[in-house]
Amino acid sequence: MTPSSTTDSQTADRSPIDLRDPGELLAATPHLLGFDPVDSLVLVGHRGTTGARIGNIVRADLPQPGDEAALARQLLGPLAHDSVAVTAVVVGGRRGDATGPPARTVVTAVREVFGQAGLPVSHALWVPKIRAGAPWRCYEQSCCAGHLPDPASTVMAAVSAHAGLVTHSSRAAMERxxxxxxxxxxxxxxxxxxxxxxxxxxxxxxxxxxxxxxxxxxxxxxxxxxxxxxxxxxxxxxxxxxxxxxxxxxxxxxxxxxxxxxxxxxxxxxxxxxxxxxxxxxxxxxxxxxxxxxxxxxxxxxxxxxxxxxxxxxxxxxxxxxxxxxxxxxxxxxxxxxxxxxxxxxxxxxxxxxxxxxxxxxxxxxxxxxxxxxxx
Structure with missing residues (x-):
């Protein structure tokens, strides 16, 4: 499996878009990738001395059980170059545990592999799909939760459209x-x-x-x-x-x-x-x-x-x-x-x-x- 990789977001760098709110960051993910991720692990790198800039972004399909660490090692390379921290985003996944978000083993593997490389995972988020009103929550704090704004109505969407960038409905649509x-x-x-x-x-x-x-x-x-x-x-x-x-x-x-x-x-x-x-x-x-x-x-x-x-x-x-x-x-x-x-x-x-x-x-x-x- 070859992961999708997105380099340093030019749109985000040139416009003062505040993505510190988890809901805003999740809603911006399709525009940062160029397509709407489904059943995916998305890792967002943060650049700069304070980690305030969006850096490299990588996406991969959620792995099969037992392949989590291998996937984390595969995704480390594109992010280790100049990231100071990473936000992990899981989109979709099977709800195997009613007490928390799914794919927790994937997040754990990323934390361990990236931590050993000196690259901390500062935040881990889950959302079932990138849609207006979809519930999201953090992996570590039960009180960290909310509902997504409409991804098509955010500032990031407006800036992307103004720049002539197209956000596709899926990776397959982009590939077509x-x-x-x-x-x-x-x-x-x-x-x-x-x-x-x-x-x-x-x-x-x-x-x-x-x-x-x-x-x-x-x-x-x-x-x-x-x-x-x-x-x-x-x-x-x-x-x-x-x-x-x-x-x-x-x-x-x-x-x-x-x-x-x-x-x-x-x-x-x-x-x-x-x-x-x-x-x-x-x-x-x-x-x-x-x-x-x-x-x-x-x-x-x-x-x-x-x-x-x-x-x-x-x-x-x-x-x-x-x-x-x-x-x-x-x-x-x-x-x-x-x-x-x-x-x-x-x-x-x-x-x-x-x-x-x-x-x-x-x-x-x-x-x-x-x-x-x-x-x-």
């Missing part, structure tokens, strides 16, 4: 965003790609200029609204991103994190991850992972890295990002990947309007002839 389009579409494009790549000289000046122009043109169009791509354009962008100098220049589109320009670029990388055949799919999937990582959405970053490595197991940049995510490296440590590129900016977003959110339902790709095809 990355599902490839129909196999016959991918096979057609793969054949086109083979012909195009066999005739291309990847490193000459003309190829670089053509590739940069293709990326810039589509990003400018994405900024304006609905993004439609023909087979030919998908292939042209795949050829462009296969050139390391262009791919590396595209990393800079993720900065500043959560900016309107970054949201636009992430929409394109997500679309291309769905519509590009393997092994070239690894390039947009890695750009999607980097964009999600630097804005603090580690769960989506991990899914995108899974897609990249499935498409090309030898893809170096996706391997490096996977190691960084596994060790809980803060997003600010990865900014240098984009700023160290010697290329001039491949695209700069205008500042006069806000684009659609990253997962606009209007995103689609279409064949060279005929009507637009759906994403499913």
């Amino acid at each position: 965003q990355l599902q490839p389009v129909a196999s016959d579409v991918l096979e057609r494009r793969a054949a086109m790609l083979r012909r195009r790549l066999s005739a291309a000289s990847r490193d000459d000046v003309a190829s670089l200029r053509r590739g940069r122009a293709a990326v810039r043109t589509v990003l400018a169009r994405a900024w304006k609204g609905t993004l439609l791509l023909s087979d030919t354009e998908v292939v042209e962008l795949a050829v462009a991103l296969a050139q390391p100098r262009i791919r590396d220049a595209c990393l800079a589109t993720a900065l500043p994190a959560d900016s309107a320009g970054a949201v636009t670029a992430e929409r394109l990388w997500l679309l291309l991850t769905k519509h590009t055949p393997t092994p070239e799919r690894a390039q947009p999937a890695t750009l999607l992972a980097y964009s999600a990582y630097v804005r603090g959405e580690g769960a989506l970053a991990g899914m995108a890295l899974d897609a990249a490595q499935a498409a090309d197991p030898n893809h170096l940049l996706s391997k490096l990002l996977r190691q960084a995510l596994g060790h809980g490296l803060p997003p600010e440590k990865l900014v240098g990947l984009a700023t160290s590129c010697d290329e001039e900016p491949i695209w700069t977003a205008p500042e006069d309007r806000t684009p659609p959110s990253p997962c606009s339902p209007h995103d689609s790709a279409r064949p060279s002839t005929g009507p637009p095809a759906g994403d499913g």
Whole structure:
């Protein structure tokens, strides 16, 4: 089982949102993760000298009996990097003890494993589900209890929506965003790609200029609204991103994190991850992972890295990002990947309007002839 990991929450860091109240923290959990957790263990790291900042967040399915300590050891790595304390949250679980919340053995294992590593669990909370009015309570103090506010009406929800971030109904719903389009579409494009790549000289000046122009043109169009791509354009962008100098220049589109320009670029990388055949799919999937990582959405970053490595197991940049995510490296440590590129900016977003959110339902790709095809 691979846990979901969320890096340092950029939304929480940039806005003065008070999550000290347990109910508010629980209601914010779906927005921090990017999806609504079910039957999950969520560990929230706290950063800073006083632990007042939200740091890394990891989530995993509740373990089978006997696997609690192993899971705790697995989750320690991403949190040990810069957390000074941890809040443990159990969502769901079977009510085996009417006198207290379930999954107490999981919390006990986390306390023991993390305590041995010098990382205290400052608070442990249980809630049956993240819903308005759901009862919550602490594991240690029976008087520590309450009912959740509406997660969709909190300040955290408003800030997330304003930043263009999407909170999915489940982890599976988030993962479905990355599902490839129909196999016959991918096979057609793969054949086109083979012909195009066999005739291309990847490193000459003309190829670089053509590739940069293709990326810039589509990003400018994405900024304006609905993004439609023909087979030919998908292939042209795949050829462009296969050139390391262009791919590396595209990393800079993720900065500043959560900016309107970054949201636009992430929409394109997500679309291309769905519509590009393997092994070239690894390039947009890695750009999607980097964009999600630097804005603090580690769960989506991990899914995108899974897609990249499935498409090309030898893809170096996706391997490096996977190691960084596994060790809980803060997003600010990865900014240098984009700023160290010697290329001039491949695209700069205008500042006069806000684009659609990253997962606009209007995103689609279409064949060279005929009507637009759906994403499913």
